[in-house]
Amino acid sequence: MYGLLIPTVQSNSGNGACVFAVVDVSPFINAAPGYTPWTENQGKVGPAFITAATSENGACGLPKVSKSFDKTDLYLGGSDNSTVLTISLSNGTPNPITNVNLTDNLPAPLVVGTGTVGSTCTANSLSASPGSNVVSNSAFTIPSGGCTITVPVVWPNTVAGRQACIDTPSVTNTITPGTDFVSPTGQVNTPATASLACHAAQLAISKQVVWPANITPVDLTGTSFPVSVVCTGTDGVAAPAINASITLNTATTGSVSVTPVISSGSCVVAEGTRPAPPANHLWVEDPAPSVSVTMAAPPAANTAQLVNTLARANTDITISKSVAGGPAVGVTGSFSFTANCGADGSFTTAVTLSGSNAGAIAITNVPQGASCTVSEDPTMPTAPAEYAWSTNLPAPVTLMTVASGNTASFVNTLVRTTSTPTAVPSLKEWSLFALSLIFVLFGANFLPRSRS
Numbered sequence: 001m002y003g004l005l006i007p008t009v010q011s012n013s014g015n016g017a018c019v020f021a022v023v024d025v026s027p028f029i030n031a032a033p034g035y036t037p038w039t040e041n042q043g044k045v046g047p048a049f050i051t052a053a054t055s056e057n058g059a060c061g062l063p064k065v066s067k068s069f070d071k072t073d074l075y076l077g078g079s080d081n082s083t084v085l086t087i088s089l090s091n092g093t094p095n096p097i098t099n100v101n102l103t104d105n106l107p108a109p110l111v112v113g114t115g116t117v118g119s120t121c122t123a124n125s126l127s128a129s130p131g132s133n134v135v136s137n138s139a140f141t142i143p144s145g146g147c148t149i150t151v152p153v154v155w156p157n158t159v160a161g162r163q164a165c166i167d168t169p170s171v172t173n174t175i176t177p178g179t180d181f182v183s184p185t186g187q188v189n190t191p192a193t194a195s196l197a198c199h200a201a202q203l204a205i206s207k208q209v210v211w212p213a214n215i216t217p218v219d220l221t222g223t224s225f226p227v228s229v230v231c232t233g234t235d236g237v238a239a240p241a242i243n244a245s246i247t248l249n250t251a252t253t254g255s256v257s258v259t260p261v262i263s264s265g266s267c268v269v270a271e272g273t274r275p276a277p278p279a280n281h282l283w284v285e286d287p288a289p290s291v292s293v294t295m296a297a298p299p300a301a302n303t304a305q306l307v308n309t310l311a312r313a314n315t316d317i318t319i320s321k322s323v324a325g326g327p328a329v330g331v332t333g334s335f336s337f338t339a340n341c342g343a344d345g346s347f348t349t350a351v352t353l354s355g356s357n358a359g360a361i362a363i364t365n366v367p368q369g370a371s372c373t374v375s376e377d378p379t380m381p382t383a384p385a386e387y388a389w390s391t392n393l394p395a396p397v398t399l400m401t402v403a404s405g406n407t408a409s410f411v412n413t414l415v416r417t418t419s420t421p422t423a424v425p426s427l428k429e430w431s432l433f434a435l436s437l438i439f440v441l442f443g444a445n446f447l448p449r450s451r452s
Contacts, residue, residue: 056188061093063100063142064188065181067173069153074198075297076157076165077233077262082113083196085135085153087175089121090146097142098123103180104135106153107171109164110196115152122147142183155198157237162261165198201263201295203229203302206255207246210309214343218278219251226272227306229258231295233265246306263297269304277310280369284309312344313368317399317406321351322358326384326414330356333381335412337374339363341401344370366401373398374408387414 030036056064070084087104091097100121106112110133117128123141127134128151135151155161164171175181175192207225211217229242239260248254260267270290277283285308293304319337323330332354339347344367351359366372375396380389390413397408 056090056092060186061091062186062188063097063146063183064090064190065102065175065177065192066090067104067175067192067194069173069194069196072194072196074155074196075201075263076155076162076198077201077231077237077295078235078264080263080297081157081161081198082115082152082154085151085173085194087135087149087151087192088146089142089148091142091144092146094144096122096144097183097185099139099184100137100142101139101182102135102137102149102175104151104173104175105180106133106135107173108133109156109158109161110153110171110173111156113152113154116150117152118148118150120147121149153196155196157233157235157262159240161198162200162239165200165261166259169200170195170197199263199298200259200261201298201302202257202259203267203269203293203295203304204255204257205229205244205246205269206303206305207248207253208305208307209248209252210307211252212311215310215312217251220248220278221251223248223275225254225274225306225308227256227269228272229260229267229269231260231262231265231267233262235265260295262295265295267293267295267302267304269293269306271306271308274308277313280313280367281310282313284311313403314365315368315401315403315406316362316364317347317366317372317374317401317408318360318362319349319351319374320358320360320407320409321353322409322411323353324357324411324413325390325416326357326387330354331381331384331414335381335410336377336379337363337408337410338377339366339372339374339408341366341370341372344372366406368401368403370401371398372401376410376412380412383414386416386418388417389413390415 030039056062066088068086070086072083074081074083087102089100112128112130112132112135114130117126119126119137121137121140122143123139124137125139126137126149135149137149155165172193172195177187177189177191181187181192205227209220224245224247226243226245229244230238232238239262242258242260244256244258246254246256268290271288274283274288289306289308291304291306293302295302317339321335330353334350334352336348336350341347347363347366349361349363351361353359373396376394378393383389392413394410394412399406399408
């Protein structure tokens with residue numbers, strides 16, 4: 001095969017068409033066994049013509065556009081969300097190509113970043129404003145040997161940028177020749193593409209409920225705990241709170257995974273309003289637990305754990321004491337009591353009366369839900385003068401403690417120890433008696449006597 005190739009610049013003083021001629025001396029037949037040029041060469045002549053006419057390195061020296069990013073993996077929250085886009089334009093001819101137009105529409109959410117926009121092309125009319133998603137250069141010139149345009153590009157740490165990092169983490173930037181890239185001499189019509197990937201960091205949040213050592217845990221499977229995650233990158237951007245819920249999938253544990261996206265900075269994980277604790281218990285942590293996590297870029301794992309501790313709720317038992325049968329002025333002394341609550345402990349207290357027939361005191365910090373028997377100490381204070389304590393002590397009181405209203409009442413009885421004295425006549429009474437006796441004797445002297 002022989003060919004004569006005449007580039008455009010060498011035809012008609014540079015104004016003519018690209019001329020080429022090809023002579024194929026291969027016969028279009030299979031001449032003999034073992035010599036099959038038709039079979040071996042068919043389908044090659046046409047592509048050879050097209051390549052000679054349209055290739056970047058062909059006879060016509062058509063310009064070609066290509067593009068690349070200096071890094072293809074981006075991470076939000078810090079300085080790793082930016083890259084430099086390089087648009088390369090070739091020119092294999094010895095002469096410049098003028099009046100070239102180029103437009104590069106960046107795919108969402110990419111935008112032009114701050115920094116230097118550069119070009120080694122000439123006669124530029126370059127536009128690449130920070131925050132915009134269009135790079136354009138009109139009526140510029142590609143010098144012999146080609147040129148490049150460089151533009152800073154960022155994947156923004158915004159609501160839309162973070163959401164795109166989750167929904168469409170890989171984007172491809174495409175320049176379509178004939179539409180986005182047009183040369184008056186023609187151009188290689190192979191699209192120029194370059195891709196970027198945004199890597200969204202995840203955060204695994206675990207929940208653990210811790211019960212007191214001496215308590216059989218209640219199965220809390222299915223219980224939900226609300227959490228919120230607020231993240232701030234090292235770039236100073238604070239993202240809106242991510243609200244989630246951890247549902248226990250075992251009796252005491254559960255987890256949830258959220259995607260804060262940012263790979264640098266920190267996230268604060270805080271628990272919201274907790275569900276009501278199991279009966280007779282309370283949550284120890286007040287306020288609800290929270291934890292701060294320093295975020296790391298994938299594939300590093302980011303984890304946070306929230307621990308909720310349960311404790312027995314405490315309540316009071318009120319001991320009500322009264323005395324019956326005693327003097328009106330009341331009694332003075334101390335009455336001792338014991339509340340035996342089994343495994344939940346034993347508690348003692350005393351009600352002290354001072355010139356009174358009634359009083360009360362509370363036994364505090366008794367575990368709620370405890371079965372308690374309250375009894376009075378048989379050793380009594382000294383009874384008031386002329387009184388004695390009844391030998392019948394009040395019966396013990398058994399109760400199951402609840403949040404409030406736990407009362408045990410005891411009544412002790414006093415008994416008088418002296419009888420009522422017999423009345424002794426007074427001096428006036430004796431005088432009346434003596435006078436009456438004198439009158440009786442005097443009257444007797446005047447009674448008629450019998451005669452013998």
